[in-house]
Amino acid sequence: MTSMKTAIKRENPGVTLRENETHFSIYCPGAESMVCILYDSHDSIEGDRHFMDKSDAGYWSLTLKDRLNGKWYAYQADFEELEKAPDTPYVNYPFADPYSRHVCVRNTYRQEARSLIFEDDYDWEGDTHCFPDDLRDLIIYETHLKDLTAHPSSSAKGSGSYQKFIDTGQRGGIPHLRELGVNCVEFLPLQKFPPIEPPYGKRTDEGFHNTWNVYSANYWGYMTSFFFAPESSYASDCSRTFSGKTAAAVSEFKDVVKSLHQNRISVIMDVVYNHTSLFDVNPLSHLAPDEYLRFNEQGELMNRSGTGNEFRSENPVARQMIIDSLLYWIEEYHIDGFRFDLAALLDKKTWEVIRNEVHKKYPKAVLIAEPWGGYYSPHHFSDYDWSSWNDRIRNSIKGSDPLHDKGFIFSDWQRETRRERLENIFKGTLNHGEGGLYNTSEHSVNYLESHDGYTLGDFIRIGINPELQDQVIEDRSEHIELSDEEMNIAKLAAVSLFTAQGITMIHAGQEFARSKIIAKTPCKDPNVGKIDHNSYEKDNETNWINFDDIALNKPLYDYYRSLIRIRKQAPALRKCDPSEVCFDHYANPLIISFYISGANSGDLYDYYVILNGTKSETAHVHLPAGTWEVLVNNELASTQMVDLVSGQAESKPQSGLVLRKLRHS
Numbered sequence: 001m002t003s004m005k006t007a008i009k010r011e012n013p014g015v016t017l018r019e020n021e022t023h024f025s026i027y028c029p030g031a032e033s034m035v036c037i038l039y040d041s042h043d044s045i046e047g048d049r050h051f052m053d054k055s056d057a058g059y060w061s062l063t064l065k066d067r068l069n070g071k072w073y074a075y076q077a078d079f080e081e082l083e084k085a086p087d088t089p090y091v092n093y094p095f096a097d098p099y100s101r102h103v104c105v106r107n108t109y110r111q112e113a114r115s116l117i118f119e120d121d122y123d124w125e126g127d128t129h130c131f132p133d134d135l136r137d138l139i140i141y142e143t144h145l146k147d148l149t150a151h152p153s154s155s156a157k158g159s160g161s162y163q164k165f166i167d168t169g170q171r172g173g174i175p176h177l178r179e180l181g182v183n184c185v186e187f188l189p190l191q192k193f194p195p196i197e198p199p200y201g202k203r204t205d206e207g208f209h210n211t212w213n214v215y216s217a218n219y220w221g222y223m224t225s226f227f228f229a230p231e232s233s234y235a236s237d238c239s240r241t242f243s244g245k246t247a248a249a250v251s252e253f254k255d256v257v258k259s260l261h262q263n264r265i266s267v268i269m270d271v272v273y274n275h276t277s278l279f280d281v282n283p284l285s286h287l288a289p290d291e292y293l294r295f296n297e298q299g300e301l302m303n304r305s306g307t308g309n310e311f312r313s314e315n316p317v318a319r320q321m322i323i324d325s326l327l328y329w330i331e332e333y334h335i336d337g338f339r340f341d342l343a344a345l346l347d348k349k350t351w352e353v354i355r356n357e358v359h360k361k362y363p364k365a366v367l368i369a370e371p372w373g374g375y376y377s378p379h380h381f382s383d384y385d386w387s388s389w390n391d392r393i394r395n396s397i398k399g400s401d402p403l404h405d406k407g408f409i410f411s412d413w414q415r416e417t418r419r420e421r422l423e424n425i426f427k428g429t430l431n432h433g434e435g436g437l438y439n440t441s442e443h444s445v446n447y448l449e450s451h452d453g454y455t456l457g458d459f460i461r462i463g464i465n466p467e468l469q470d471q472v473i474e475d476r477s478e479h480i481e482l483s484d485e486e487m488n489i490a491k492l493a494a495v496s497l498f499t500a501q502g503i504t505m506i507h508a509g510q511e512f513a514r515s516k517i518i519a520k521t522p523c524k525d526p527n528v529g530k531i532d533h534n535s536y537e538k539d540n541e542t543n544w545i546n547f548d549d550i551a552l553n554k555p556l557y558d559y560y561r562s563l564i565r566i567r568k569q570a571p572a573l574r575k576c577d578p579s580e581v582c583f584d585h586y587a588n589p590l591i592i593s594f595y596i597s598g599a600n601s602g603d604l605y606d607y608y609v610i611l612n613g614t615k616s617e618t619a620h621v622h623l624p625a626g627t628w629e630v631l632v633n634n635e636l637a638s639t640q641m642v643d644l645v646s647g648q649a650e651s652k653p654q655s656g657l658v659l660r661k662l663r664h665s
Contacts, residue, residue: 011059013321014099014228015073015117022068022117026097027317028287029058031077036062037094039072042104042114042245047073058317072104072114073097077287095283098321100192100229104244107233109198109208109216111225111280118247120332127258130266130336131364132184135387135442135503136575138266138366139564141182142450143508144220144543145190145234145256148172151544159236162252166259171547178263180511181564185260186268186339188451189221190253191325192229193272194280195243195539200523208279213537214523220451220536222307222341223277227325230333257334266336268366269329273322274345274373275307285309292318305342305373314347322350323357330362337366342373343381343388351384368445378437387443387503389450392416392435393425397496398448402462403469409493410463411590411615411654419589426594426609427581428501441575444502448493449510454533457482457513457553460489462531472529473517480515481552488634488654490556492611495632495656498563499573499609501581509545511560512553518542555635562637566658569639572598572607584621591619591651598663605660612651619651623659632658 011025024036034054039047052060060075074094096103096113101120105111132138149156149164154172156164165173177185197216198208210216221231230253232244239245257267276285276292284292294302294310302310312318329335340346351369358365371378371388378388394400396417399407407414408422416435424433428441438444449456461479462469464486473479482490490513498504508514516532518525519541535542550557567573572580573596580597590613598605608628612619629641634655636642651657 011055011057011061013059013324014097014101015115017067017069017117017119020065020067022064022066024052024062024064024073026052026060026075026099027058027291028060028075028077030288030290031060031079033078034060035076035078037074037076038068039074039114042072042116042242044072068117069119071117073117074114075283075287090281090286093281093286095281095287096226098226098283099324100226102244102247102250103192103226103229103232104242105192105194105232107196107241107243109194109196109204109279111194113226113281116244116247118250120247120250122251122254124254124258124334127261127334129330129334129362130261130264131362132266132366133364134575135366136501137568138184138503139182139567140184140186140268140445140503140505141177141180141508142186142188142505144188144451146539147508147543147545148176151541151546153547154545160238160248160252161234162249162256163236165256172545174259174263174265176547177260177265180561181568182506183264183568184266184268184336186270186505188270189224189272189341190231190234190269191221191224191271192226192231193221193223194218194225194277195221195233197537198279206279214525215521215537215539217537217539219539219543222272222536223275224272225277225280225282227273227321228328254333261334266366267334268337268339268368269335270339270341271326272341273313274305274311274340274342275309276311278308291315305345307342310345313350319350319353323353326354326358327361330358330365337368339368339370341370343369344371344375344377345373348380348384351381351386355385378443379431382431382438382440382443385443387445390429390437390444390446390502392421392429392437393444393446393497393500394448396422396425398456398459398493399463402454402459403466406463408590408611408613409460409489409496409654411613422592423583423594426500426592427578430578441501441578442503445505446497446500446502447505447507448497449507450505451507452534454531455507455514455516456493456510457490458515458531458533460486460493460513461515464489468531470530473531474529476517477552479517480513480549482513482556485654486513487553487556491559491634492613492654492656494556494560494563495609495658496611498567499611499656499658501574501576501578504567504574506560512550512557514545514549516542559637562639563632565639566631566637570598570603570605570607570660571601572596572603572605576601576603586619588614588617590614591617591621593619593621595624604662606663608659608661610649610651610657610659612653612655614653616653618653621649621651623647623649626661628659628661630657630659632656
């Protein structure tokens with residue numbers, strides 16, 4: 001192989017395969033020299049070394065006169081002659097390419113990744129994106145990919161989580177989503193991250209001392225190492241020692257996306273661009289920390305969110321990496337949108353550039369922010385035409401703390417909530433109303449449960465029985481099966497969520513009041529048997545969904561299935577004009593009723609919703625003129641009428657009613 005060295009001003013980072021050559025480029029302005037090392041296999045120790053040339057812009061490049069498809073590579077930088085080398089234990093260490101499309105890693109906290117050069121000839125079989133015409137048409141199911149197939153009750157077959165997810169003969173994975181009726185799945189992080197943290201209770205050679213995580217695992221994946229590579233531990237080629245020995249993760253993740261699209265389910269990825277992984281041999285953190293990470297005036301890493309560091313998105317090179325990555329996932333993996341973890345840690349200029357660059361090519365791609373981190377900013381994101389998670393509906397409906405700050409469904413008022421705010425929430429939490437956040441309901445992602453915090457089911461259980469918060473669960477089935485009171489509250493929460501204007505999101509297992517009971521494992525967790533509220537480190541039955549539990553709360557599961565179908569068939573319930581929602585008022589502010597006109601949304605029906613948040617008072621509500629079909633009451637929900645009423649309706653304590661009437665032109 002001969003090297004062709006050329007001076008360049010502008011580079012496209014990563015590896016480019018051309019007709020008879022392979023081009024390499026990496027941004028590392030602080031290095032004194034850079035070597036590209038080529039390996040014959042993923043586990044080679046020694047390789048062919050090729051010195052690279054540096055441009056004035058800080059890019060190192062190399063062109064080799066061969067198509068090196070199937071080879072592995074890494075970069076080694078020399079900082080020895082600089083006055084200030086990066087503060088890292090990995091100086092003069094081979095690093096994988098930050099623009100790697102696939103990496104193989106050792107199954108340790110260090111990962112020691114190697115990058116693969118490969119050509120992708122994946123057959124999409126005519127698949128195209130499933131972008132929504134209107135964001136409010138989405139009913140999002142947030143889930144960890146593995147949660148839906150790992151428990152034996154799913155009966156999923158396949159080698160690895162990607163393959164298991166698309167198995168058509170199981171109870172979990174895609175069959176569960178199809179049966180439930182959701183039209184969008186939002187996956188917890190699937191960009192390459194280190195699933196393993198430093199060993200518990202030991203001090204590593206690098207100085208890490210894990211005193212916080214007895215599992216030494218990072219199951220959820222909110223520690224991205226490589227923005228362009230799929231997580232390889234879910235692929236069929238994962239072994240005890242290595243993850244990603246082939247490019248199986250690339251094709252198998254694409255199989256997941258294609259299969260979801262075949263079932264008319266959109267795919268959103270949860271992406272983490274606000275910080276980088278902390279313990280592994282990460283090229284961004286160690287080769288060019290001044291370029292990719294923020295430092296304060298004392299030269300210390302900034303860490304306003306407790307994630308360990310902050311990504312320097314305001315640096316044009318770092319910002320461009322985010323844009324390149326997003327477009328890559330849309331184009332190469334047919335991803336339909338993204339949820340941005342702690343998005344307020346990104347600078348506002350980056351918000352604008354992301355939206356402009358993504359929507360310039362893909363106008364209907366979904367962009368959702370978790371609108372906090374550096375500060376609370378859903379209203380700012382709305383000004384930039386982003387959607388974001390609406391914690392105000394979450395807190396107002398269920399509360400922020402099951403012991404000390406409960407909400408409407410518990411016949412209580414969350415500390416920040418007033419009647420006027422609650423009414424505005426059902427209109428879309430609009431910025432011209434009390435407690436408003438959004439310029440349009442299209443920006444409001446309404447949810448009551450996410451991967452963070454207690455499940456909604458556990459929040460309700462603790463809210464009714466406070467002693468459960470720190471109690472070991474002795475009888476699992478008895479605990480999971482909801483009491484009559486808990487079931488009523490769970491159904492009221494569901495009706496409240498599904499009758500609010502905007503985008504609807506539920507979390508995996510919410511549909512049957514999933515409980516996260518800390519499972520017994522060889523790890524010495526002192527909280528085994530208690531309810532978990534932060535299960536990020538548990539790759540075990542704490543998180544894996546037990547599909548047998550559906551039978552314990554089958555009425556709630558059926559209720560959710562019907563509410564999903566009702567909402568999909570009723571555009572007025574999700575995207576009517578604000579002026580088309582009209583509230584009644586009663587002596588008791590915990591009785592809420594409102595009329596929804598379907599005229600401007602194209603709905604054939606008008607609707608009337610009654611939500612009785614009182615603990616013991618039956619609500620007697622005078623109805624608008626005409627005969628109304630009952631679609632939802634405290635027992636049943638159905639797209640077909642379950643009863644007919646006129647003149648007056650009764651709503652039992654802690655229950656909801658949804659009525660409709662064909663509109664006459």
